[in-house]
Amino acid sequence: MGVCYGTPDFPTPSFTGYLRSGMKLTISSSSSSAASNSHEASGDVEILAVPNLTAFSFAELKEATNNFQADSVVGEGGFGSVYKGILHGKRHSGRTKTIIAVKRLKPEGLQGQREWLTEIMFLGKLSHPNLAKLLGFCREDGNLALVYEFMPKGSLNNHLFRKGSSALPWHVRLKVAVGAARGLAFLHSSEWKLIYRDFNSSNILLDGSYMARLTDFGLMRPGPEGGRSHISTRIMGTYGYAAPEYLATGHLYVKSDVYSFGVVILELLTGLRVIDRYRAQGKIDLVKWARPLSSSKKKMKTIMDSRLDGNYCIDSAFQIAQLALKCLRRTPYERPSMTEVVEALESIEAASANRVPRDA
Known part of the structure; x- marks a missing residue:
């Protein structure tokens, strides 16, 4: 979860259903965010039922994480901590042991409850190879948690920026x-x-084969309907990744995510954080510094991650930089769709695989 700028607006459509345990769970509509706030403040939070999710007991999660020991922590955020754990028994995937990640929310505050509920509501209904797999949840005696499939390679953020981490190869x-x-x-x-509203390098997890899995969907919002171009929300997200139109007006477009994707692409190319106040003046803001230096292959050499030691294809790197610049255009209408971005990247990846990596 990123650094937040306000309290999120929360979508509350109406659903009713049953979990595999037979427990009935419901999300009911509310006419206003104020009504939703009042409802949640009372502790009477109703939950969306999704057949493919498991309702875990708090005792099960305590056992899986060795009572939430500090040495089981694999991540931290505004919501609380993420713990590595092990489920015993053939409960998932037919295995006798399943390694899991348990996101345990802090008990105080409404924001965590809303984000917890949003993840259940959407991620419980969605399935894709590049989304983190939500296995289930826990809500018991004030304890809120989400249970995911564990991603052994951790986050992209750690690979790019953690001190002492080895450089990710170009093909990865x-x-x-x-x-x-x-x-x-x-x-x-x-x-x-x-x-998504909070696309950043911390929310990209990597499985055992370095396949990217997006995670942390608590700020996600349904897009505009009825021919509208945007929705209006309180400004949320992670500093440095949010699109300029969103920061300036609170107007959120589908292509606001495309801007955030462009930022992450620059981080992949340079190995540098989007904002780093310890860098030299003029280089603190990665987007402002790298944008003019992405205009030619010769200039590209000066911003590429030095840890790659020249083991990359400059032609591919330059093409990716040009794609990033399109994603970073100030006007959302001028940015490509993510479908167009996928097509461009797949073409670049295929061409790069047939070239000998070389420096400029």
Whole structure:
């Protein structure tokens, strides 16, 4: 979860259904966010039922994570902590042991409850190879948690920026870019035209073969309906990744996510964080610094991640940089769709595989 700028607006459509356990769960409509706030503040939160999710007991999750031991923590965020755990028994995938990631929410605050509910409502209904797999949830005695399939390679953020981490090879960076683009394109093309709203390198997880899996969907919103171009929301997200029109007006477009994707592409190319106040003046903001240096192959050499040690294809790198610049256009209408981005990246990846990696 990113650095948030306000309290999220929360979609509350009406659904009713049953979990495999037989427990009935419901999300009911509310006429206003104020009504929703009042409802949630009372602790009487109703939940969407999704047949393919499991309702875990808190005792099960305590056992899986060794009572939420500190050495089981694999991630931190505004929502709380993420723990690595092990489920015993053939409960998932027919295996006797299933490694899981348990996102345990802090008990205080409404924001975490809304985001927890949003993930259940949407991710429980969606399935795609490039989305993190939600296995189930827990709501018991004030304890809220989400249970995911564990991603052994961690986040893209850690691979790019954690001190002492080894550099991701060029072909892996291309694979990650393509996978993340496919996941985002899938959300945009779903029946709800979902807007991620917090696409960033921390929310891209990598499985054992470095396939990208998007995660942390608590800020996600259904896109505009009825011919409208945007929805209006309170400004949320992670600093540096949010599109300029969203920051300026609170107007959120499907293509606001495309801007965020362009930022992540620059991070993949340069190995640098989007905002780093420890960098030299003029280089603090990656987008402002790298934009003019992406105009030629010769200039591209000066911003490429030095840890690649020249083991990349400059032709492919330049093409990807040009794609990133299109994604970073200030006007959302001028940006490509994520479907177009996927097609471009797949073409670049295929061409790169047939070339000998070389420096400029």
